[in-house]
Structures are given as C-alpha cells and as structure tokens.
Amino acid sequence: MTPLLAARAITVRYGSLAALDGVDLRIDHGQRHALIGPNGxxxxxxxxVIAGATRPGGGRVWLAGREVTRRGPAARARRGIGRIHQRPxxxxxxxxxxxxxxxxxxxxxxxxxxxxxAARSAARRTADTLLDRVGLTDLAGRPAxxxxxxxxxxxxxxxxLAGRPRLLLLDEPxxxxxxxxxxxxxxxxxxxxxxxxxxxxxxxxxxxxxxxDTVTVLRDGRTLAAGTPDEIRGSELVRRAxxxxxx
Amino acid sequence: MRDELIRPLRGVVxxxxxxxxxxxxxxVDDYTAAILARTLALGLVGVSVALLTGVAGMPTLGQTxxxxxxxxxxxxxxxxxxxxxxxxxxxxxxxxxxxxxxxxPLVVSARGVVVLMITLAIGELVVTVLGRxxxxxxxxDGLAGxxxxxxxxxxxxxxxxxxxxxxxxxxxxxxxGALLLVLRTRVGLVLRAGRDDEARLRASGHRVAGxxxxxxxxxxxxxxxxxxxxxxxxxxxxxxxxSFDTSALLLLGVxxxxxxxxxxxxxxxxxxxxSRDWLFGILPGQAPLVLGALFVATVYLLPGGGRxxxxxxxxxxxxxxxxxxxxxxxxxxxxxxEVRT
Numbered sequence: 001m002t003p004l005l006a007a008r009a010i011t012v013r014y015g016s017l018a019a020l021d022g023v024d025l026r027i028d029h030g031q032r033h034a035l036i037g038p039n040g041x042x043x044x045x046x047x048x049v050i051a052g053a054t055r056p057g058g059g060r061v062w063l064a065g066r067e068v069t070r071r072g073p074a075a076r077a078r079r080g081i082g083r084i085h086q087r088p089x090x091x092x093x094x095x096x097x098x099x100x101x102x103x104x105x106x107x108x109x110x111x112x113x114x115x116x117x118a119a120r121s122a123a124r125r126t127a128d129t130l131l132d133r134v135g136l137t138d139l140a141g142r143p144a145x146x147x148x149x150x151x152x153x154x155x156x157x158x159x160x161l162a163g164r165p166r167l168l169l170l171d172e173p174x175x176x177x178x179x180x181x182x183x184x185x186x187x188x189x190x191x192x193x194x195x196x197x198x199x200x201x202x203x204x205x206x207x208x209x210x211x212x213d214t215v216t217v218l219r220d221g222r223t224l225a226a227g228t229p230d231e232i233r234g235s236e237l238v239r240r241a242x243x244x245x246x247x
Numbered sequence: 248m249r250d251e252l253i254r255p256l257r258g259v260v261x262x263x264x265x266x267x268x269x270x271x272x273x274x275v276d277d278y279t280a281a282i283l284a285r286t287l288a289l290g291l292v293g294v295s296v297a298l299l300t301g302v303a304g305m306p307t308l309g310q311t312x313x314x315x316x317x318x319x320x321x322x323x324x325x326x327x328x329x330x331x332x333x334x335x336x337x338x339x340x341x342x343x344x345x346x347x348x349x350x351x352p353l354v355v356s357a358r359g360v361v362v363l364m365i366t367l368a369i370g371e372l373v374v375t376v377l378g379r380x381x382x383x384x385x386x387x388d389g390l391a392g393x394x395x396x397x398x399x400x401x402x403x404x405x406x407x408x409x410x411x412x413x414x415x416x417x418x419x420x421x422x423x424g425a426l427l428l429v430l431r432t433r434v435g436l437v438l439r440a441g442r443d444d445e446a447r448l449r450a451s452g453h454r455v456a457g458x459x460x461x462x463x464x465x466x467x468x469x470x471x472x473x474x475x476x477x478x479x480x481x482x483x484x485x486x487x488x489x490s491f492d493t494s495a496l497l498l499l500g501v502x503x504x505x506x507x508x509x510x511x512x513x514x515x516x517x518x519x520x521x522s523r524d525w526l527f528g529i530l531p532g533q534a535p536l537v538l539g540a541l542f543v544a545t546v547y548l549l550p551g552g553g554r555x556x557x558x559x560x561x562x563x564x565x566x567x568x569x570x571x572x573x574x575x576x577x578x579x580x581x582x583x584x585e586v587r588t
C-alpha cells in the first residue's frame with residue numbers, strides 16, 4: 001500500500017554542518033509516529049523538509065504517492081499537511097474566529113462555491129465547530145494576540161484542523177503548557193479521527209509513548225533507531241543517546 | 248489612554264474633512280474647487296498607498312508610476328477616442344493596473360525596505376520616460392489643452408471647476424466605498440493575516456504570491472483611476488505631477504491618516520496636499536520646510552498615525568512561524584525551544 005508520506009535519503013546541510021544526513025521516513029495513513037532525539041538531532045529540520053519550509057540538499061519526499069519535493073508549504077498544505085509550530089503561530093491582530101476562518105478558507109474555496117460569501121460562510125461554520133472542539137468558543141471574538149500561551153496552542157490546533165489535514169505535524173506541542181493543559185492536549189490528540197496521521201516531535205517521552213504507534217530516533221542528523229514504543233524504550237542505544245544529549 | 252484620546256479626535260477630523268468636501272462646491276470659489284479636485288485625486292492615490300502599505304504590509308514609494316500611467320492614458324484617450332468620463336476612468340485604471348502587473352515580479356518577491364527602494368526606482372524611471380518620450384507625452388512640457396470630460400453618454404460636458412470637483416468627489420467616494428466593501432470580505436481578512444504572519448498563511452495553504460500580485464495590481468488600478476481624475480481636474484499634465492515630491496507627500500499624508508485605514512489615508516493625504524498648496528501661498532519657498540517639520544513631528548508623535556503601527560511583511564524565514572507572536576507582552580514559555588534543529 002502506498003504510504004501517506006515517504007521521505008528518502010533526506011539531506012540538509014548548513015555550511016559544513018549536516019543537519020540531516022540521508023534520513024528515511026515512512027508514515028502510513030492514520031499512523032501516529034514520533035520523532036525523538038537529543039537537541040540538534042535534526043527533528044525540526046526534518047519537519048520543515050516535510051512541510052516544505054526547508055528545501056533539502058538531497059533526497060525526495062512523496063505525499064500519498066505524489067512527489068512533493070519541489071512543492072512549497074502552501075501546495076503541501078493544500079494536499080493535506082497541517083502543522084503546529086514550536087511557538088504557536090497565530091495572526092495576532094485577527095480575532096480567534098477569524099484565525100480559524102482564514103485557515104479554513106483554502107478548503108472552503110472549492111469549485112461550485114462561486115456565490116459571493118459562500119466560502120466565507122463555510123469557513124465560518126468550520127471555525128464555529130472547531131472552536132467548540134478546542135474549547136475556545138467563549139473567546140471567539142478576542143484578538144488572538146491577547147490569548148495566553150496555552151490558548152494560542154489550542155487555537156493553532158484548531159487552525160491546523162481547519163485545513164482538513166491527512167498528516168498533522170506537531171512540533172513540541174506540549175512545550176510551555178501546564179500539566180492540566182498537557183492532559184487536555186493528550187486527550188484531544190487521542191480523539192483525533194484515525195484518518196489523520198500524526199508526526200509528533202516531542203521531548204517528553206511519556207507523551208510519545210502514550211500517543212504514538214511507532215517511533216524514530218534521530219541523532220546528529222541520522223536515524224539511530226526506529227520501532228514500536230516498547231522496542232525504543234528497551235533500546236540501550238537510545239538510552240545512551242538520551243543520557244548524552246538531552247537537556 | 249493615548250488611543251482613547253486619539254480615536255475620537257481622528258473621527259472628528261475625518262467627519263469635519265468629509266463634511267467640508269461635500270459642501271465645498273457651494274462655499275468656495277472656482278480656483279479653490281479646482282485645487283480641491285486635484286487634491287482629491289491625490290487623496291485617491293494615497294488610498295492605493297494605504298492599501299499596499301497598511302492593509303497588505305508592502306510599503307511603497309512608487310504609486311506615482313501607475314498614477315502617471317493612468318493620467319497619460321486618460322489624456323490620450325480623451326484627446327482622440329472618447330470624452331466620456333467612465334471610459335477614460337476605465338482606460339486609466341487598466342493602464343495603472345497594467346503597469347503594476349508589469350512590476351509584479353520585481354515587487355512581490357521583495358520585502359520591507361527593499362520594496363520601498365524598488366518602488367521608488369520604478370516611480371523615478373517612469374518620470375524619466377515621461378520626460379523623454381516627447382512624441383507621446385509632450386516631454387517635460389507635458390500635455391496641455393486636454394478636452395473637458397462628460398461623466399456619461401448623453402450628459403453635458405463638465406465645463407466649470409465646481410462641476411469637475413463634484414465629478415471627482417463622486418468617483419473617489421465610489422472607489423473608496425467599493426474598496427472598503429471588498430476589504431470587509433475574505434479578501435481583506437486574508438490580506439490582514441498575511442501582513443501579520445506571511446509564513447503562517449503559506450502553511451495554511453494560501454497562495455500568498457498570487458494574493459500580493461492581486462493587491463498590487465488593484466492598487467495600480469486605483470492609482471490609475473486617480474490619474475484620470477487629475478486630468479479631469481487640471482486639463483493639463485506633466486512629469487512634474489508625478490515626481491518623488493508627490494510620492495513623499497503622499498506617504499506623509501498616509502502616515503498622518505493611519506496607514507492601516509483607507510479612510511484615514513484619504514483624509515491624511517488630502518490634508519497634506521491641501522496644506523502644501525495653502526502654504527505655497529502664504530510662505531512662498533518655505534512650504535517644503537514646513538512639511539518636512541510636520542513629517543518629523545508626525546513620525547515622532549504619532550508613529551502609527553493615531554492607530555496601532557501596522558506590520559510590514561518580513562522576509563519569509565523557512566521553518567519559522569514569522570513575526571506573529573512578536574506582539575506578546577509577557578515572556579514566552581516556549582521560547583527556549585526556538586533554536587533547536
């Protein structure tokens with residue numbers, strides 16, 4: 001079966017530093033996959049390559065069987081890649097509901113919706129549903145710039161889902177969240193429809209093991225290990241890498 | 248506190264200026280009406296500057312280029328094809344849009360100060376071409392004796408300055424009204440989002456380059472239409488009407504009015520141009536000095552023109568969400584993760 005995402009021999013260099021050196025990655029439809037590794041391992045760089053924000057020096061990327069290596073982030077988003085950034089990226093001067101509406105518009109602008117305002121109405125309906133799901137309905141009219149960090153994270157999740165992703169890239173979604181917020185986040189991610197595959201970059205291994213079916217460990221831009229959470233948990237190699245590299 | 252004081256003040260100034268513009272034909276002499284008509288035309292160029300700078304986040308010093316293209320296209324059409332105002336307006340808008348479309352590859356790929364420099368260069372280049380292309384533009388002497396316009400088929404020719412002023416006012420009101428309506432739709436929403444954080448907009452699947460090209464062309468069309476109004480108001484044009492001085496004055500007016508506000512930009516540009524013409528009368532030779540001092544005072548005292556300072560688009564940085572979270576007032580607990588690879 002064609003994987004949802006396939007990345008082969010991905011190489012990214014910054015001068016003499018190899019941020020990624022021939023990394024392979026495969027994610028099937030609906031799979032929950034985690035990328036872990038010490039700081040500087042290349043996790044976010046790989047996420048950038050998959051999202052189209054960084055063009056690799058070598059290697060190729062396929063999404064649902066179609067090569068997207070030379071496609072930019074917008075084209076990949078339209079083909080089903082949603083992303084949540086390390087720092088929640090929201091449009092600060094827009095209201096909470098407008099943020100989700102803008103994120104929903106590319107999907108709402110479907111052929112057949114030529115009536116003026118039809119796309120906006122569809123985006124508004126999507127925003128209402130998603131804000132209710134992430135618990136931000138009461139703040140719908142507030143400027144997004146006034147939200148607290150955890151609320152911004154919730155908003156960004158709603159924005160990512162508004163694009164109806166087939167693959168959701170989560171870059172340290174728990175960073176800066178309180179224990180309660182992390183619990184809510186885990187529940188929310190568990191409830192995501194199985195049609196949405198997840199690629200999670202996270203330092204908190206408890207979260208990784210709770211959410212993911214498979215794990216890839218990166219170190220110094222190379223794949224150190226890959227397997228199920230149990231296999232990774234039991235790997236001496238991974239334990240040593242973490243003992244040396246994680247801060 | 249300052250915002251609470253400034254907001255009603257801006258409203259009062261806007262209301263007074265708009266009321267003054269409406270009653271002007273019945274209260275001023277012909278000469279003043281002619282000056283006001285020309286000022287309104289420049290105010291409309293100011294609106295196109297605000298659309299690019301404040302709404303879309305692309306600062307510009309080059310809107311005099313499509314303004315000139317529209318004016319000369321209108322003058323040529325008025326002299327040999329049609330004296331109907333709406334025809335001239337459409338041709339002028341198309342000429343402004345066409346010139347803007349030609350410069351899209353230069354402008355849309357750049358950001359920040361680079362856009363300012365490129366647009367300034369385009370504006371100066373157009374003025375130079377106008378000055379040298381004597382067979383078409385009349386060179387630095389310009390085109391004089393342009394026939395008066397009739398607003399629509401079957402209507403009389405606008406013979407007096409007051410009639411031309413009313414025509415100009417109606418066209419400006421219609422264009423600005425239409426623009427405000429468009430900006431209330433998803434188009435305005437997406438433009439504001441792009442101004443906030445362009446990389447995030449891309450990551451959501453929006454075709455940002457296409458949107459910027461569209462707004463650049465639309466602003467060119469508005470400036471081109473303003474060029475047609477200049478021809479109607481003056482019945483004479485020369486390259487001096489589109490010089491760097493005009494660009495700088497427009498930017499000053501837009502800054503005073505608030506770059507993120509289309510109405511504010513119209514009022515600000517109108518006030519600055521009217522002040523210049525008034526100052527020329529009472530302080531011969533000193534008007535640029537006074538306007539320069541006004542510019543410095545405005546930028547110092549009202550950096551956002553009485554509104555929150557608009558964002559300008561930054562150069563997109565791969566993998567970075569852009570300047571979105573920069574408005575945060577407190578420490579960002581996630582900031583420590585920023586530099587990881």
